[in-house]
Amino acid sequence: MDEVGFLQLQGVASRYGATQVLKDIDLSIEKGEFVALLGSSGCGKTTLLRLIAGFNSPSSGTVRVRSRDVAHLPPDKRGMALVFQSYALWPHMTVAQNIGYGLKLKGMPRAQIAEKVSAMQALLGLGGLEARKPAALSGGQRQRVALGRALAIDPEILLLDEPLSNLDARIRLTVRHELRALQKRLGITAIHVTHDREEAMVMADRIVILDAGRIAQEGTPEEVFNRPASSFVAAFMGAENVLTLDGTRDGETFAIAAGPANAATAVPVGGRPLVSGTVEARFRPEAARLYPDAQSVPDAAGIVFHGTVAAVSYPGGHWRHVVMLGLGENHSEILADADRSFAPGERVAVHVPADALFLFNT
Template sequence: MSGAGFLKIDGVATGYGATQVLKDISLSIASGEFVALLGSSGCGKTTLLRVLAGFVAPKSGTVSVRQREVTHLPPDKRGMALVFQSYALWPHMTVAQNIGYGLKLRGVSSADIAKRISAMQSMLGLQGLEDRKPGALSGGQRQRVALGRALVVDPEILLLDEPLSNLDARIRLTVRHELRALQQRLGITAIHVTHDREEAMVMADRIVILDAGRIAQQGAPEEVYNRPASAFVAAFMGAENHLPLTVDVASDTVSIAPGPANRAGQVPLFGRSLVSGAVEARFRPEAARLFSLSAETPNEPGLVFEGRVVSVTYPGGLWRHVVRLADREILADAMHPFAAGETVGVFVAAASLFLFNMSASAADSSVSRPAGRE
């Protein structure tokens, strides 16, 4: 990657009617960088992509490419190409005609169109399919045709609006690795909208998580995964188990008071911005280690909870347990199953325990929240 600030979004806000969708979005993307816009439905990620493409005009803010403002330029003057979730292929056109459609609109000669279509088919593994129509193609082949149509016009920036979501799970795994390898080989800048956390993790150089029209956190996949900046980000990145705790912060140590479900404990501060008082603890099911209360407690920094196994399932690889801790339930994985009804210890290592301060109102809500998974 090179050229920091190749694509710049500065203070972009927009919405539909009275509904504000994007709120003061600022982002700088380097040339050749693969950025994933990640978030739940309605967070604004697709709207942001459409602002970049020129299909939605921002109410404020600017979009620039190579320090040239493109905010109000039409889509075909921005040097970008968009691959839609639905692929949007012309059903009456062949593979070759679909791929070459953008070149035809640009007035490229027939000979050059044929040459570039052939090269694109070869690159995408579509040889021999040029005379087929979309209805005679598999989902993976249609996705490749849509990608070929976008790439054949040599865009500087490739915009991807959940293009893999219509593929079945097995094909999706293959195609996302192919797409990432192709983007790296071409050195193209890509912005990829997805709600799939794993897809963003394996494909992107940087993940930008949106929440209610704002950037909640951005960073390398391992940074966002291992150092979430908020309870929202932690939950979105898989740390859906959550419990209220009371802590005392002194120097570089967090002392955790005993509670209805947890023993007293201490964990390193790890540079977190915590203050003494009510906190929300979050952790992933795979980070929770179950052990029998008759066994020795793990001898390492972390936190121990005590609870009762409610149910056990086997999704593959590990046994997944629903464990009731005081007034709520959590999920915990283990290499072997514990019996339903058994009282167990749950250990979460310090590095896997995410702690966030709660406001007074949130703390009150947490105390009165009814039991059960949410």
């Protein structure tokens, strides 16, 4: 990224009364980039989007577009358009009237509005629906109308506040790819708020993960998925299995000590800032592999746990097992996938490859 991006936030903070919602946000977004703001409810992602749009004012910091400070400008003077989660369509207006609403407010001649609306309907596959009102449209069609209204004013920056969350799962997958293809085709800069990890992964050029009002990590989907910077990011990106281990750093190797459920092993540090001592180990269920005994585990870098299958289910495409490690009060449970079902009560070995094992000092 260039030091100065097309859209730049520096030292941005936001308060609601005594509550600090955003803290020291520094973010640079390039022209034509698709950025996803990802995080759980209450992390500050929607507040950040509304602050960029101009509906909220920062308590400190600057917001610049093309190096011009826009923090003092109202929303309609920033060259941005916001698509709301609820779509916020006028129920008494037709599709054509909703799409052309922003153009009408700008005082554009009626003939030009009609031409622009027609082009937008064709672009979004809404041809023939111009006379319908929102109540007569499907969820996917209403989403396209809201998008058309935003794009009709030719914004430099498109802001999306979880616009797919009201769609059913099948339509959401289709609209996801349509929206991404449209953004690339138009070359528009897009900032998309979502709590859906997969949605961010398949749509964004870059993911910005927020935690308690701060940026926990930013990077490409591959970077944040495979190289999480913290235990929080690892958990949010699906590495929900968590165990406490002890180890010693020796150069670029981290030697994991034997424990109640694992043999001693060593894994590459892999650029992580690890020091000797107690570590939190995280990994994804799909990264783990089950074997009937330790002898059948492949000779590959990683760690092997020994446990007993407590439960098994079939979510589709694989079998998911709850495996109990250890006994008594010190036992813990992990999730691990396999191509076949292991019976409850069966003793198993669980192998986690080194590159799928995320270690963080506690």
